[in-house]
Amino acid sequence: MSQDHDDHAKLLRLAEAFAESILTMSDDDVLAEVGDERIARVQEVVTEVASNVSKQALLKAKADREAWTASRPSNVVSLLGSSARSQFDQLRRRDRELDQRVTLAARKGKAPTDRDVEGLMDDWEDLKGLDGQDKSE
Amino acid sequence: MFLRKLHKRPSAPYVMPTSDIAAGAEGDEQLQFLIEGIYDQMRGAKLQELLGVDAKGLATVYKRLSRLLTRSKTKVTS
Secondary structure, three states, X not given: OOHHHHHHHHHHHHXXXXXXXXXXXXXXXXXXXXXXXHHHHHXXXXXXXXXXXXXXXXXXXXXXXXXXXXXXXXXXXXXXXXXXXXXXXXXXXXXXXXXXXXXXXXXXXXXXXXXXHHHHHHHHHHHHHHHHHHHHO | OHHHHHOOXXXXXXXXXXXXXXXXXXXXXXXXXXXXXXXXXXXXXXHHHHHOOOHHHHHXXXXXXXXXXXXXXXXXXX
């Protein structure tokens, strides 16, 4: 083993032991050994890092949200709504009694929303299913 | 980015020769024992036994080693 290699190994051992000794020191001992200036510098760096990490997380969240908004099929709800609305209008035209019940007056002046219409269509599909069962029995 | 800031050092890091460390520890028998013990990969209880001190005493000698290394580096690099 060359002298340089030997010295390197010794210094490495010294560095490891020194690092271990620092890790086992109490906070008070560490503070006593380190100057205020260095402590302030480390606090500054840690604060800056924490701030940068938060900013990065916020930017990522914003980018993810924008990507999600851009990829979302925004017309799905309206298409379903318009389909249900069209079926609903056909039903109303065929069934006068239903038409009376869903008039503006019957609904206290409120026109049925797309959600209401979809709900009614679901109920209608259920009723058709029950009707089919009755006939088959 | 922050790692670069933490490691703001000269391009060629200073490495203290072991001869400088030995010279710095001259006259302090406990410190010499500590250094030799560490070179022989001793730790904790074994070092305490070698130096004839308890845990607190060992911590005190470690502090002297810390000051020696800091002092030596300042002297050589200035």
